[in-house]
Amino acid sequence: MLKLGWFSTGRDQAARDLLKVVWQRIKEGFISAQISYVFLSREPGESKESDLFLKLCQELGLKIYTLSAKNFEPGLRQNNREAWRAAYHQKVYEMIKHEPVDLIVLAGYMWVVSAELCQKLPMINLHPALPGGPQGTWQEVIWQLLQEEANETGVMMHLVTPELDQGPAVTFCRFPIKGGEFDPLWQNFKEKMRQIGLEKIKEQEGEKEPLFALIRKEGVKRELPLIVYTIKAFAEKEISLINHKLFDNKGNLLLEPYDLTERIEKHLKTGEW
Known part of the structure; x- marks a missing residue:
């Protein structure tokens, strides 16, 4: 059985939905796995949303570790972000190192992981773009897509490496944003x-801009099933992560990420897993 660790900042409903849906698919037997622990980068009382995330973990009976990133050595974070990142994640590692897992999923985790931690632990991250697509936050990704007048986009899971958002893609799905x-x-x-330019659009409408909002909506719809089917692929040995390298079900190095578009679109149409 695949043993999972789960990292989150618990900042919104989407973070709770990601965890709950994976937990449900495990309980139903769709995924042969268990969530060994959850790590939350906020502490009780830090925000309403993360408190709701903690409550959900308790309701699901999940072991949880917390360490506030915001409150951890703020002076160091301001003066030397790299040193702070290393110190914070070393503290995280000390908390969870006695919990061996096969895979750690970063789902709504809003901090860049230190180079040391992602070299010590087997981690994959959700990123709202196609392999080779825009980097950065989901907001930055969508603004880049709009600037480029892109025809399509997608969502991917990638291996966490010291290079931000540049680890090899594990799985992905694509969808059109034209037509x-x-x-x-x-x-x-x-x-x-033409009339006011991009910066004014960002200032006046921001994430409520209709095209921006629709791209975000379509991406979010696919994040949940992508995580579910990715974890399932690991649980069934379609993909293996050994010594920070990805392998297929024949034991060969995974040269191309798994395209899960067909499975995900079928799920969106039928609601079935």
Whole structure:
């Protein structure tokens, strides 16, 4: 049985949904795995959202470790971010090192992991773009897609390495952002770009800009099933992570990430796993 660790900042409903859906699929037997522990980078009382995340963990009967990143040596974080990152994640490692797991999933974890930690532990991260696509936060990704007038985007899970968002992709799915209901929104967006430019759009509308919002909506719909099917692939040995290298079910190095688009689109259409 695959043993999982789970890292989150617990900052919103999506973070809770990701954890709960994976826990449910495990309980149903769809995934042969167990969540050995959850690590939360906030502590009780730090925010309403993370308190709801903690409550969910308690309801699910999950072991949880907490360490506030915000409150950990703030002076060091301000003066030397790299040194702070190493010190914080060394403290995290000391908390969880006695909990051996096969895989750690970063799902809504809002801090860059130190180089030392991602070399010590087998970690994969959710990133809201296609392999080789834009880097950064989901907001930065979408603004880049809009600037580039991209035809498609996607969501991927990638191996966590010292290079931010540049670890090899493990799995991904893709979806179009041109055609259908997207086209009139593109027309409106391009007109606004001509009239006021990107920075004014960000300032006046931000994440509520209709095209931006639709791309985000379509991406979020696919994040949950991508995580579920990725963990399932690990549990069933379709993919293995050994000494920070990825292998396929024949024991060969994984040269290309698994395209899970077909499985995910089928799930979205039928609601079945």
